[in-house]
Amino acid sequence: MRTIAAGADKRILLWKKNLPHILAYGILGVATLPIILMYLWLLLSSFAKQMKYGFIPVHISLENWSFLWSNVQQAGTTYPSIWLAAWNSLLFSGSLTMLEVIIGVMAGYALSRLDFPGRKGLMKMTLLLHAFPSVALLIAVFYILNFLGLFDSIWGVVLVKTALQIPMTAWIIKGFFDDVQWDVEWAGMIDGCSRFKVWYSIVIPLIKPGIAAVSIFSFLSGWSEFLLLYSFILSDANVTLATYLQKLISDPNQINYGLLSAVSLFYMIPVLVLFIVSQKSLMQVSAGGGKRV
Amino acid sequence: MPALIRKWKFPFLMLGPFMILIFLFFFLPVILIAVLAFTGMDSSMQWTFNGLENFKHLVSDPNLGVILKNTCLYVFFTLLINVFFGLILGILTTYFIQKESIGLLFRTLWMLPRISPPVVYVLLWLWFFDPSQYGVLNSFRAFLHVPPEKWLASNPMTAVILANGLVGASYGMIIFSSAIKSIPGELIQAARVDGAFHWAMIQDIIIPAVRWPLMFVTLWQLLSLLTSYDYILLLTNGGPLYSSEVLALYSYHKAFENFQYGYGSALAFILVGIALVMTTILWKIFGMNKLMGSSRIE
Numbered sequence: 001m002r003t004i005a006a007g008a009d010k011r012i013l014l015w016k017k018n019l020p021h022i023l024a025y026g027i028l029g030v031a032t033l034p035i036i037l038m039y040l041w042l043l044l045s046s047f048a049k050q051m052k053y054g055f056i057p058v059h060i061s062l063e064n065w066s067f068l069w070s071n072v073q074q075a076g077t078t079y080p081s082i083w084l085a086a087w088n089s090l091l092f093s094g095s096l097t098m099l100e101v102i103i104g105v106m107a108g109y110a111l112s113r114l115d116f117p118g119r120k121g122l123m124k125m126t127l128l129l130h131a132f133p134s135v136a137l138l139i140a141v142f143y144i145l146n147f148l149g150l151f152d153s154i155w156g157v158v159l160v161k162t163a164l165q166i167p168m169t170a171w172i173i174k175g176f177f178d179d180v181q182w183d184v185e186w187a188g189m190i191d192g193c194s195r196f197k198v199w200y201s202i203v204i205p206l207i208k209p210g211i212a213a214v215s216i217f218s219f220l221s222g223w224s225e226f227l228l229l230y231s232f233i234l235s236d237a238n239v240t241l242a243t244y245l246q247k248l249i250s251d252p253n254q255i256n257y258g259l260l261s262a263v264s265l266f267y268m269i270p271v272l273v274l275f276i277v278s279q280k281s282l283m284q285v286s287a288g289g290g291k292r293v
Numbered sequence: 294m295p296a297l298i299r300k301w302k303f304p305f306l307m308l309g310p311f312m313i314l315i316f317l318f319f320f321l322p323v324i325l326i327a328v329l330a331f332t333g334m335d336s337s338m339q340w341t342f343n344g345l346e347n348f349k350h351l352v353s354d355p356n357l358g359v360i361l362k363n364t365c366l367y368v369f370f371t372l373l374i375n376v377f378f379g380l381i382l383g384i385l386t387t388y389f390i391q392k393e394s395i396g397l398l399f400r401t402l403w404m405l406p407r408i409s410p411p412v413v414y415v416l417l418w419l420w421f422f423d424p425s426q427y428g429v430l431n432s433f434r435a436f437l438h439v440p441p442e443k444w445l446a447s448n449p450m451t452a453v454i455l456a457n458g459l460v461g462a463s464y465g466m467i468i469f470s471s472a473i474k475s476i477p478g479e480l481i482q483a484a485r486v487d488g489a490f491h492w493a494m495i496q497d498i499i500i501p502a503v504r505w506p507l508m509f510v511t512l513w514q515l516l517s518l519l520t521s522y523d524y525i526l527l528l529t530n531g532g533p534l535y536s537s538e539v540l541a542l543y544s545y546h547k548a549f550e551n552f553q554y555g556y557g558s559a560l561a562f563i564l565v566g567i568a569l570v571m572t573t574i575l576w577k578i579f580g581m582n583k584l585m586g587s588s589r590i591e
Contacts, residue, residue, distance in 0.1 A: 020491050024389030031382075032402050035459075038417045039405060051427060107311035116304035129319055131513070131572045133520035136541065136564045139548045139557050140322035140329065146338070163318035166311060195303055224410035227523045231549060245412045246527065249419065257420060257427070264413040275408050279401060 046262035064262035074253050080236045082266070085244040092154050092229070092240055093222030099162045100169050100218045101211060107166070108173030109199060113185075129167040138231060145232060152234045160228055165221065169214050176210030177203070216278045223270060241267045326565060329558035336552035347559035356535050356543070364539040366450060367457075367525075368518045374458030375514045376507065379465020384499060386466070387473040389491075400470065403463045415527040418456045419445075449529045449537035457524050465510045472506045473499055509579055516571045520564055540564060 041051075046064050048057030072079040110116070111123055141160055142151070150156030180203055188198035204211075226242045233243065245263050333343045351357065382403060386396040406414050421429045422444035431441035445452055476498060484494055522542040525531065531538035531546065538546070541564055548557030 021389055021391070024385050028382075028385050028390070028399050032399060035402055035405055038421070041420070042413075042417065103310045103314065106307040110304050110307040110311075114304040114307065116301060116308075122308075125315075128572060128576065129315065131516065131575055132319065133516060133564075133568045134319065134322075135522070136520045136544070136561045136568060137319075137322035137326060138545065139554055139561055140325035141318060142548070143325055143329070143338075143554070144317065144321060159314070160318055163314035166314055170311060220408065224408075226411045227526070230526075231545075242410055242412050245410075245416070249412070249416055249527075255425070260416055264416055267410060268413055271408055271410065275404075 042261045042264055045257050046265050048258060051257070064258040067259065067263060072248070072259065074251060079244070079247065080239050082244065082263070085239045085241045088154060088238060089223060089240040089242070092158060093219045095158050096161055096222040097215050097219045099158065100165055101215055103162065103166055104169035104173050104214060105204065105211065107170040109177050109203070111170060111174045112177035126167045126171055130171065134164045135227070142232065151232060152238065154233065154238050157228050157232050161222060161225060165218060169218065172214055173207070173210055176207040180206050213278065216274050220271060220274055323565065326558050326561050329555055330562040332555040334554040347556050350556060351559060359535050360538050360540055360543050363450065363537060367454060367539050368515065370454045371457045371461060371518055372511065372514055374454070375461035375465050376511055378458065378462040379510065380469050380503065380507070382462060382466040383469030383473055384495065387470040388499060400466060403466055406460050407463045411523050411527060414460070415456065415524060418452065418528060422452055445529060446533050449533065453525050453528055453537050456528055460524070461514055464514070468506045468510055469503050472503045476502050512571065512575050516568060516575070520568055
């Protein structure tokens with residue numbers, strides 16, 4: 001009798017102890033469910049001809065994915081090829097990444113190691129610019145691009161986007177250089193290498209993880225970029241996946257969620273792959289550089 | 294002299310491209326905005342200085358009232374979701390869920406909206422609010438045999454706030470959870486032994502530990518919310534009429550839709566002014582290290 005009572009007591013105590021944790025799982029589960037369902041819908045509806053109640057797929061088919069081999073046509077207008085948009089997106093994000101990494105590594109090294117007048121001021125400025133909301137300057141940026149003859153060109157937007165992200169990139173890379181021991185550089189210089197040679201062949205290989213993280217981050221942010229491409233690019237020849245999808249969404253004749261979700265998934269493949277590969281460092285970078293431009 | 298050149302050549306080369314980009318797309322634009330704000334530049338791109346005309350026009354702008362009201366509503370409620378929901382997510386995934394792998398799984402799922410391209414993320418919300426019976430909300434109504442509702446037309450501000458709120462919540466979540474994780478384990482253990490209940494633990498240990506990040510996230514998000522608008526542009530484009538238009542988007546529309554570059558610049562000029570003040574506050578309160586502490590990859 002007593003043991004049963006004690007057992008019950010123990011069970012109640014255990015319950016009392018675990019209840020908050022169980023509740024936490026419950027709340028998190030319920031709160032996260034909409035996100036899971038939304039992305040699940042994206043997947044399901046891309047393979048379905050029709051969705052019952054908007055949610056249950058009927059008639060599974062690959063029809064929505066036909067944009068991969070034939071251009072989308074809607075009410076008399078033919079959309080540009082998805083592969084052109086994918087190529088342009090790749091060109092945009094790829095050159096953005098290259099430019100950002102090269103300029104960022106150069107500037108980050110200078111900020112970390114070199115001595116020049118106004119070094120402190122430049123460091124403060126780099127930090128301030130990271131907080132500066134550059135979207136407010138879009139009108140002036142338009143004027144400058146127009147003046148330089150770079151309006152409606154992917155290269156113009158690459159330059160703008162690189163500039164907007166470079167303060168943060170340079171600062172992150174500076175952090176990596178800071179962690180490299182001075183001795184490594186001294187040793188190289190005593191052996192008779194020039195400053196540049198030491199930097200290039202000894203120090204840079206040591207910060208490879210930092211370069212990888214910054215590359216992935218800038219590629220992703222270029223791949224997702226919408227506002228700058230939408231504002232500064234007009235012609236169909238320069239369409240990217242972001243503006244392509246936006247065109248499909250805003251077309252009043254187009255309420256075909258099947259097609260929209262298939263294009264979205266196609267667009268998200270690199271994002272998901274890179275996110276899974278680099279999830280940990282990305283979550284940290286994204287916390288600091290979370291400001292979307 | 295040659296020695297001097299040799300000394301500065303290397304830093305100059307290394308910083309050159311960086312400085313050119315920053316000059317071209319940060320400094321020059323700030324100056325340009327300040328000058329353009331006093332012109333009546335339109336699509337003909339002529340510099341016609343008109344003094345304070347733009348600002349006089351702004352004060353008498355019939356849309357200004359509703360736009361200011363929208364901006365306040367949007368910033369206040371989005372910030373509320375960002376900070377409080379972010380904090381709740383942070384506490385739940387780090388403190389209550391003690392298995393790190395599960396906490397990480399939830400945090401990863403919450404990152405999905407943030408890493409999704411804005412166009413894709415907005416598509417999900419468009420489907421959620423779809424006016425036909427196939428939208429999420431309307432399919433619930435269909436179950437109850439209630440006719441579909443045009444959610445985006447009837448509640449544009451709510452939609453805008455929800456969509457932005459969820460994205461920002463994940464930002465708060467990450468910052469807060471790393472702050473909570475940095476609380477020494479002994480402190481929590483000691484509190485446990487003393488019989489502290491969860492509520493007391495949150496109040497006395499977790500909240501003090503996240504006090505600075507809390508302030509940082511609030512100010513940082515306030516700054517971003519005031520000046521960025523890509524989700525609003527994609528979701529409602531400020532409509533219907535001006536019912537979800539905010540100040541930053543209004544400046545954008547004036548310039549890129551109505552080609553009133555001068556007037557748009559005047560609006561942007563005000564925003565830049567607000568942003569500069571806020572950046573200075575951020576700077577003063579958090580200093581250099583705290584501001585950047587969160588973005589160093591370890």
